[in-house]
Amino acid sequence: MHELAITQSIVDAVSDHTAGASVRAVHVRVGRQSGVVADSMRFCFDLVTDGTALHGARLDIEEPEGQAHCRDCGADFTLPDLVLLCDCGSADVQVLSGRELSVTAVEVA
Amino acid sequence: MCLTCGCSDADSVRITNVNHRTRDHGHDHSHGHDHGHAAGPAHADDTATRLVTIEQDLLAKNDDLAAYNRGWLAERDMAALNLMSSPGAGKTSLLERTIREAPAGRTLCVIEGDQETLFDADRIRATGAPVVQINTGAGCHLDADMLHRGLVALDPPEGSLLFVENVGNLVCPALFDLGEAAKVVIISVTEGDDKPLKYPHMFAAADLVIINKMDLLPYVDFDVERCAADARSLRPGVTVLSLSVRTGEGIDAWFVWLDAV
Helix, strand or coil, X not given: XXXXXXXXXXHHHHHHHHCXXXXXXXXXXXXXXXXXXXXXHHHHHHHHHCCCCCXXXXXXXXXXXXXEEECCCCCEEEECCCCCCCCCCCCCEEEEECCCEEEEEEEEX | CCCCCCCCHHHCCEEEECCCCEEECCCCCCCXXXXXXXXXXXXXXXXXXXXXXXXXXXXXXXXXXXXXXXXXXXXXXXXXXXXXXXXXXXXHHHHHHXXXXXXXXXXXXXXXXXXXXCHHHHHHHCCCCCEEEEECCCCCCCCHHHHHHHHHHHCCCCCCEEEEECCCCCCHHHHCCCCCCEEEEEEEHHHCCCHHHHCHHHHHCCCEEEEECHHHHHHCCCCHHHHHHHHHHHCCCCEEEECCCCCCCCHHHHHHHHHCC
């Protein structure tokens, strides 16, 4: 349940930027290859925001897909999982996106 | 609640140097919130909301501490290896045999991670190596702050090689950089050859994969080649070593790999 520690770090990051202002919404980006489950993060969010300026805030999670570039055939393609393999058979693949794990913005009152 | 590991105070992380039986019960997180970029005063109109752009990596705090640990180790001419596996794959047994049989050179020391007990630290202490036990309580993984506190408690000799035995878990430890030079993932043949694809984040992070308990291979359905190929599909080019800690088969290749760290 590493999502608990990760979600706690949302509270830390937001608190550092909002100086105690009432937070209405938090926008985060959790790539589909990041190893963090968005539903688990939603579950943890209510738990860790209790008693903080983030209590009752909405959690908006953007989940970018994994995108990759094949260095052999030059194709750009979507990664369905963590296996780094192009349709051409090459494993010389550069991951372009999908590993994001960040808080991007907050809405404060 | 501890802001770094998410544990509750009742289950706080404990650091024990079993060589001296001292315990650190405190939460001395000295890496506080030294941020000079607080938002401006909130507007009085409470019906309007204001968007504040942040763009901060959620693992940034851990990664900063891991970088600090890496520097701390480098100053002492040290390197650390982060050993990860499911519970019972043979991490502690591998360390016991390594400490007893690896070619002499560097001092080997250990930081153990488990939810509870000093069992592993006691086993390592019996080999004569310096060791500290981290008990994570409710925590499912070690993070860079716990390792920092473990390093302070261990006070390792300069030039030594540190083994960090993570909490037995093929999921959560994969995400947390501790400041190690390399991540070593251990799987045993009794666990099944499908584990790399079932736990892809762990194997995608591996710098070395060890397949342990090869002495039991005749008794289980485990395809070593399939396991190795699946691990390489997640981490292209990763070295895979097959060995048996119990019999010593293949252990020399591990010692050779260690020598290059």
